[in-house]
Amino acid sequence: MANTITLEQQIGKGEFNEVYRSGELAVKLFNKGYSKADVMNEAYIQARIEEVGGINIPKLHSIPLMNDRYGIVMDYIPGKNMAELIYENPKDTEKYIDKLVDIQMEIHTKRCPYLIKMRDKLADRINRSDLDEDKKFELLTMLDGSPKHNKVTHGDFTPHNIMVGEDGKIYILDWNHASQGNASADVARTYLWLCLHHKEIAELYLDMFCQKSRTDKRYVQRWMPVVAGARLIKKKDGEEELLRKWVDVVLYE
Amino acid sequence: MATKKKVVSPEKVETVEQLEIRLEELRAAQKEFATFTQEQVDKIFYAAATAANQNRIPLAKMAVEETGMGIVEDKVIKNHFASEYIYNAYKDTKTCGVIEEDKAYGIKKIAEPMGVVAAIIPTTNPTSTAIFKALIALKTRNALMISPHPRAKDCTIAAAKIVRDAAEKAGAPKGLISWIDTPSLEMTQTLMSDADIILATGGPGMVTAAYSSGKPALGVGPGNTPVIIDETADIKLAVNSIIHSKTFDNGMICASEQSVTVLDSIYDEVKKEFAYRGCYFLKKDELDKVRKTIIINGSVNAKIVGQKAHTIAKIAGVDVPESTKILIGEVTSVDVTEEFAHEKLSPVLAMYRAKTFDEAIEKAERLVADGGYGHTSSLYIDTREKEKMEKHAAAMKTCRILVNTPSSQGGIGDLYNFKLQPALTLGCGSWGGNSVAGNVGVMNLINIKTVAERRENMLWFRAPEKVYFKKGCMPVALQELKDVYHKKRCFVVTDSFLYKNNFIKPITDKLNEMGITYEVFANVQPDPTLDNALEGVAAMNRFEPDCIIAYGGGSAMDCGKIMWVLYEHPDESFENMAMRFMDIRKRIHEFPHMGDKATFIAIPTSSGTGSECTSFAVITDKGVKYPLADYELLPDIAIVDVDNMMTQPKGLTSASGIDVLVHCLEAYVSMMATDYTDGLALKGMKNVFEYLPTAYNEGSNVEARQKMADASCMAGMAFNNAFLGVCHSMAHKLGAFHHIPHGVANALVLSYVMRFNADEQPAKMGTFPQYEYPHTLRRYCEAAEFCGVKGKNDAETFKLFVEKIEDLKKTVGIPESIAAWGIDEKAFLETLDEMSENAFDDQCTSANPRYPLISEIKEMYLMAYYGKDYKPAK
Secondary structure (H helix, E strand, C coil): CHHHCCCCEEEEECCCEEEEEECCEEEEEECCCCCHHHHHHHHHHHHHHHHHCCCCCCCEEECCEECCEEEEEEECCCEEEHHHHHHHCHHHHHHHHHHHHHHHHHHHCCCCCCCCEHHHHHHHHHHHCCCCHHHHHHHHHHHHCCCCCCEEECCCCCHHHEEEECCCCEEECCCCCCEEECHHHHHHHHHHHHHHHCHHHHHHHHHHHHHHHCCCHHHHHCCHHHHHHHHHHHCCCCCHHHHHHHHCEECCC | CHHHHHCCCCCCCCCHHHHHHHHHHHHHHHHHHCCCCHHHHHHHHHHHHHHHHHCHHHHHHHHHHHHCCCCHHHHHHHHHHHHHHHHHHHCCCCCCEEEEEECCCCEEEEEEECCEEEEECCCCCHHHHHHHHHHHHHHCCCEEEEECCHHHHHHHHHHHHHHHHHHHHCCCCCCCEEECCCCCHHHHHHHHHHCCEEEECCCHHHHHHHHCCCCCEEECCCCCEEEEECCCCCHHHHHHHHHHHHCHHHHCCCCCEEEEEEEHHHHHHHHHHHHHCCCEECCHHHHHHHHHHHEECCEEEHHHCCCCHHHHHHHHCCCCCCCCCCEEEECCCCCCCCHHHCCCCCCEEEEEEECCHHHHHHHHHHHHHHHCCEEEEEEECCCCCHHHHHHHHHHCCEEEEEECCCHHHHHCCCCCCCCCCCCCCECCCHHHCCCCCCECCHHHHEEEEEEECCCCCCCCCCCCCEEEECCCHHHHHHHHHHHCCCCCEEEEECCHHHHHCCCCHHHHHHHHHHCCEEEEECCCCCCCEHHHHHHHHHHHHHHCCCEEEEEECHHHHHHHHHHHHHHHCCCCCHHHHCCCCCCCCCCCCCCCCCCCCCEEEEEECCCCCCHHHCCEEEEEECCEEEEEECHHHCCCEEEECHHHCCCCCHHHHHHHHHHHHHHHHHHHHCCCCCHHHHHHHHHHHHHHHHHHHHHHHCCCCHHHHHHHHHHHHHHHHHHHHHCCCHHHHHHHHHHHHHCCCHHHHHHHHHHHHHHHHHCCCCCCECCCCCCCCCCHHHHHHHHHHHCCCCCCCHHHHHHHHHHHHHHHHHHCCCCCCHHHHCCCHHHHHHHHHHHHHHHHCCHHHHHCCECCCHHHHHHHHHHHHHHHHCCCCC
8 A cells, every 4th residue: 555655745734744645645644753652543533433424534544654654544635624714704704613513513413432531631631731739639620520421522623624625525634632521621622722723703603502502601611621721731832821811710619 | 559568557648548548547436436425425526626716716827828818817707616606506416326215106316427427628618617527527426537628738637637636635536537638639539439428518520529429428519699688678787797798708608699689779878888888889991800800711710719809909900999898890681691690709799780679589590590509698678578588588599598697607507597507518409419408517427227116006986975775765865955955956867768657756756845946858868879968968058957867777877977068068079088098097188077067966777887876978979989987977976776776677687787797897806906896896796696686587576676786886886996897898899889788798708708817827917006916816716705606726716606607697598609699690700800909999908907919809709709619710
């Protein structure tokens, strides 16, 4: 298989990888020395989601080793992501957010018992964060007291990861952070990301989700300190102030 | 791991392994503590409370210093309250051993400790909550393991240590109170799943975690206390109480006021008073700044919790005087999108305007629903406004509703109301997802064992006020209607046969002689119907008697009783009065009181039913028989005069005579038989054996007739108090389904029921405290012996007794089987299942000494049907 793959044109770049087009295929090529386990895990999750059915994702083909670099080979989807589309058609923002919420709600109807549990993942990140012990204790207690659900959640559900293909079909990319857990936590995570990067559409998104899914906004808000605490380990520039503000609350006593 | 290998007592609890060792130690100490007497415990409780009280100031200082929240002087009050008020509330409460006993009823309650109490302590009230929980644990002989909040661990541990040391000095086992030195979620979880009970005070996460630990938990939750100031309120008292409460420990008590809704008419005055006393009303542009500061994503900003108003304003970028007591936001929305509508845990208050009291209640309801279900609500009002207060109390889904009371100090109890239990753990009921609805106290930490000794039911003996008997007694007895009872209007109930043959003449003559006006209703039908009775009632209503004479057999007396009920209580429902009961004194429907309008006199003309001295009457309506039973139906006077009984036909003499025998036998073997009823039953059945044949064969024999009349009346008194059994149950249904006279129906099933009851290994015995073991065989033998039957053992005596009964039946012309009586086999078998089930559910079944299975009743019916020819199904 590896022989037939030629890296034609770079079409994307991540923190630890580059994405190339190879004919009908796309190759996500990881940096040399990048964790083999992480590559396999990402491919594993993608394969699992593919097998859940009913979620439109690029088909996974192979995991070749090319010049000491691992790659994940999947279908190439020609089209634009939703962030680009919103940028190009600002008057249709509401329509796109509406679609975004529909897709996210559809994913939440799926079940996949083989994915990692979201609460374990969040607890691990909070524990590894540089928060002081008091704060960790409070966040972990909030997490522990939250309802135990098992819905498939994307984990990085942002307009950038929603591809609108040239064929008109919608594809959901980048399942690396998928887990099974609480839908509201997934929504809180998306809202947080929007607050950090596209503040102008964050409230619209949250209101629309709560309205369409008949979720009490407070239910989503309750997850915000937890998802903010878990994101601290990423140590991304410009995020810290907001994250720490979100974390510094008491639910009530 | 090293500690685990050695199993030495860890100096500190910093790992799960150390916690497990410490919990073992706690259990050992608690085991010893569980043997302590109330005196020992009270001494320890006193010492611990005293020590906590003495350290109230240093502990308050530590708490403020460590958490950076609250006010030292107010925390001193909380510590003082947690020690003194808790001690005072429970110093005389029995918490060890027997705490309640009633020897007459044979009931005793014994208090036992629960074991190891896990105490989750919050940051807002760390030392006082630790003192509170430690004291109630000590008073109840429990051990206590404290899980402090990491941000308040030093002061929490210091408080626990003070209580522990004082308790140990006063004699408590070593190591009864302990704590986690390095709190973590894992440690708290381990503690909660290992403890016997959890006292969780903290955020909702902790409370949920406690409830999901699998151990019983007393968890409490958030409050969002809404205040309403009614226009009748004392405004100065209201405003200053709210300020006093809201500023207490900088608003950190969970019962603290979060919003004030003020009636329109007094709004300005209330606002003026708040401002005058140093509260700051936020200006329009300042409102938003404070909104964004106090709440982040729907939760309280940790930076403002327990801070001064000035500090909070400063964080928000609002300039207020240093001495500002409360920041007040005048807002309109009670929706959760309004930051001021939340619980704020700080001296920040929302203020609403309401046009009417109803609107104010609506607002308060919403605020409670959105943030403080089950916690506390508050009302300022003139307490003469009862209607408004009731409306408010009905609308608030809160476990504490405080009136004219600062809610912080009021909610924790005993400060502003001395019957509200003092506590620093306030239950919010199921509304708040809690297992307790009140203020948590010592009673929540004990297991109560109830020791209940077997007791016998209270029994009584009920009979008519007067029973006249002996030949010729009737006119003498009736004379009393005038002389003793001063009656003026008498209503006579009888049947057309007795009326047409002028049998009632002695009564009407006597009434005429005494000058008592009377009216006769002579249309009682056999098996009287409701319509039949209503016809008589109509006449009765027109006539308005002050006494009723029922003259005749069972039908006339029963119909008279029913008419009496309808005359006195026209609106009573038959279905209710006829409702089946297990115990006549515990029946669901209370029978109405009888006798307010008329005195009831029963004069029998046949010797069988005994209705003249029973509390029973049967009426048929639309084909359904309603057996009514209640002591209210007991006639006031019974007149048993043989002169009325001389003309009974042979068939009636035999059927009703056997009925008397069955009454006696069933009353004698009933579970409810007593020495008081036994004498009557025995003498009654002996009379039947001795005099029924003569009365049957020689109807004019006065002695035989009189002895049977007496037997019938005595039997009535016996079963009126001891009740009947399954023989009557079966006879009732056999009679109803196949139109067999009642006495005959009884006779046809009697011996099969006797054998069934005499079984020494019944499938099920009857349930009644007096009925100790299946002893009916012996009871039948006692009856047999009294009637002169004696075999060489009980089995033989019983056999001979049944034979004697069979002989008697034959003598008085009763056939030996239902088939022989002429009931068609097909018709019988078709109704058999329904009859069996109905007989099972008959009121008489409940007193039977053997509890019958429906299949057993069916079997007896089959035996009674085929008699000697019966072949049991394989």
